[in-house]
Amino acid sequence: GQQLNQSPQSMFIQEGEDVSMNCTSSSIFNTWLWYKQDPGEGPVLLIALYKAGELTSNGRLTAQFGITRKDSFLNISASIPSDVGIYFCAGHPSSNTGKLIFGQGTTLQVKP
Amino acid sequence: SQTIHQWPATLVQPVGSPLSLECTVEGTSNPNLYWYRQAAGRGLQLLFYSVGIGQISSEVPQNLSASRPQDRQFILSSKKLLLSDSGFYLCAWIPMGQGSGYTFGSGTRLTVV
Numbered sequence: 115g116q117q118l119n120q121s122p123q124s125m126f127i128q129e130g131e132d133v134s135m136n137c138t139s140s141s142i143f144n145t146w147l148w149y150k151q152d153p154g155e156g157p158v159l160l161i162a163l164y165k166a167g168e169l170t171s172n173g174r175l176t177a178q179f180g181i182t183r184k185d186s187f188l189n190i191s192a193s194i195p196s197d198v199g200i201y202f203c204a205g206h207p208s209s210n211t212g213k214l215i216f217g218q219g220t221t222l223q224v225k226p
Numbered sequence: 227s228q229t230i231h232q233w234p235a236t237l238v239q240p241v242g243s244p245l246s247l248e249c250t251v252e253g254t255s256n257p258n259l260y261w262y263r264q265a266a267g268r269g270l271q272l273l274f275y276s277v278g279i280g281q282i283s284s285e286v287p288q289n290l291s292a293s294r295p296q297d298r299q300f301i302l303s304s305k306k307l308l309l310s311d312s313g314f315y316l317c318a319w320i321p322m323g324q325g326s327g328y329t330f331g332s333g334t335r336l337t338v339v
Contacts, residue, residue, distance in 0.1 A: 147327050156232075156316050156330030157270070202270065204328075213260075214328055216270045 120203050120217030127193055128225050135220045136187040137203030145206040146179050146186035147214070152199045160201075161188070183208075193224050228253035228321040232331030239338055245290075245304040247334050249317030252298065257319045259300040260328065261292055264314040276300060312338045 120137045127133060137146070145164055149157035161172050163179035163186060170177055176189045186205070190197055203217040232249045239245060251257055261273045272285045274292035282292050289308050293301045300317060314335050318328040 154333070154335070156318075156333045159327045159329065162327050200268065213272060213275060218269045221268070 118203055118205060118215055118217040120220055122220055123218070124221040124223070126223045126225065129193060129195060131193055133190040133193055133197070133222060134187060135201060135203075136185060137205075137217045138185040139205070139207075139215075140184070142183045142208040143186075143205035143215075144183075144208050146177070147204040148175075148177050148186070148188045149202040149204060150199050151202065151219075157200075157202055190222075193222075195224050195226050198222060198224050228329075230317060230319055230329055230331045232317045232334060234334060235332065236335045237337070239307050239336065241309055241338055242306045245302070245307050245311070245336070247302040247315055247317075247336075249300045249302075249331055250298055251319050254319075254321065255297055257298065257321075259294065260318040261300065261302050262316040262318060262330075264316060264333075265312075270316070274302070307338045309338050312336055 118137050118139050147162050148160045150160050151157040160175055161170050161177040163170055163177060166179055166183045167181050168179040174191045178187055180186055186203055200219045200221050202219045204214045229252045258277050260275045262270045263273050264270050274282055274284055276282050276294045279294055279297055289311055290302060290304050314333050316333045317331040321329050
């Protein structure tokens with residue numbers, strides 16, 4: 115079935131640094147979504163992307179829908195301790211199964 | 227308002243005991259509903275989804291089952307829990323106006339001992 119390859123698996127950075135993570139697929143996706151999960155909580159939607167090439171920001175977060183429709187990245191600028199958590203990419207494949215496919219997540223730790 | 231409720235928040239159950247986790251949504255009708263499991267704080271595995279009352283699709287063979295007795299109620303069950311059923315269980319749906327993004331419940335931490 116369709117899979118999303120998310121990297122890196124984990125990151126340990128200093129507060130104030132910028133962060134970049136990405137997601138790739140071998141097949142085309144119609145929608146790309148980025149979620150953040152705090153410890154012990156359900157994932158929360160950060161950014162949704164609906165068009166190839168679309169670049170969207172949400173505060174210090176910026177995400178892009180790749181031109182090939184097979185990838186997406188999420189950048190976090192000037193990281194702060196509350197950015198700690200697991201970040202998931204997700205997408206709806208063009209085959210339109212109605213199900214959201216998730217990446218394996220990127221665990222982010224921020225050192226104050 | 228559109229909300230999702232999931233309970234209990236935590237559960238410790240002995241091996242071989244039954245399980246029932248409940249998820250309800252408010253503020254909408256005929257939503258698509260989903261059950262996910264997350265092991266070791268990583269990776270979301272889709273277990274079941276439902277597009278309507280009594281309609282359940284299973285994604286992976288397992289010791290669990292799901293039911294949708296009412297439009298806005300989704301239940302995850304097991305007759306006899308296994309140690310491998312331990313994990314973080316999440317219910318999700320797509321609220322109106324949120325495009326195609328899922329909204330997740332707060333999750334149930336299940337520990338089978």
